[in-house]
Amino acid sequence: MPAKVRKAVFPAAGLGTRFLPATKAQPKEMLPIVDKPIIQYGVEEALHSGIQNIIIVTGRGKTAIEDHFDVSFELEYLLESRAKRDLLATVRGISDMINVSYVRQKEALGLGHAVLRAMELVGDEPFAVVLADDVIEAETPCLRQLLDVHNFFCAPVLAVMEVPPDNISAYGAIDAEPVRHNGTHDRVYRIRDLVEKPKSSDAPSNLAIIGRYVLTPEIFDSLQTIDPGSGGEIQLTDALKHLLRSRPIYAYRFEGTRYDAGDKLGFLKATVEYALRRHDLGGPFRDYLKGLKL
Secondary structure (H helix, E strand, O other): OOOOOOEEEEEOOOOOHHHOOOOOOOOHHHOEEOOEEHHHHHHHHHHHOOOOEEEEEEOOOOHHHHHHOOOOHHHHHHHHHOOOHHHHHHHHHHHHOOEEEEEEOOOOOOHHHHHHHOHHHHOOOOEEEEOOOEEEEOOOOHHHHHHHHHHHHOOOEEEEEEOOHHHHHHOEEEEEEEEEEOOEEEEEEEEEEEEEOOOOOOOOOOEEEEEEEEEOOHHHHHHHHOOOOHHHOOOHHHHHHHHOOOOOOEEEEOOOEEEEOOOHHHHHHHHHHHHHHOOOOHHHHHHHHHOOOO
16 A cells, blocks of 8 residues: 555745736735635645645745634634624634645746755655646545545556647646556556647647646655756656656546636636535526626
8 A cells, every 4th residue: 555645735936927916916826716715725625635734835925825824813803702603613714624834935946846845844755736726626626536546556646637739738748548447448547758838739649737746755856856947947747757767657637627727717717617606606696697798
């Protein structure tokens, strides 16, 4: 049996330039989808997947993230004094639900560099990486799906999804062969190669890597071995290619709906669809949308 995955790393040091000016003074991870920050959706996914230890890689200007997951004595006292028990329970639940640690990424030197900054806190054990921009709605949490595959193969697992060929240049793509697993042969793949942002004509497949990973500690050696890429950045994809020389890596075409909340259109889609699912908002909001003259 593989070691239990107990920790999830959340890279959150990016500047969020695609959402300027909203992100000039607040982290993009704190932008709300309805009434919950983007990063909280990912943290709750990790929690519902059985992971309670969260490592957030932050940078300058990200203190709002730390404040959000910390205890707020003044706010709790105010809500308690006004007998707003439902809101009080919601606020307390945020600070109580996880064990959270922080490490700083002083320079934005790539996703691989952000993961490497968490090395000492992760230690010599498998761990998950969650990119909060990818908000995923799934009956079984996406990360839980990956963990089940990891437990079976005792190997790193990446989440992938099919994208239109014209869009593959925005992602990392995999060259892989399907592997029979749990009675299916179109969900799990053994990776032969990974290509970062290929041209559509050069892409090995239309299976794109999205922001969920279960990795083994050997990835840190690869991250320290590879040379920086363009802009001096250390790319996680390059480290995975290096690791692939010494051990198998798998991909899993997860079940669920992924929203790219790091993109304005994806953020708006997530906001609308999550609002429609709410029991307190869905009905009135649906009626409002039906009444729009589009």
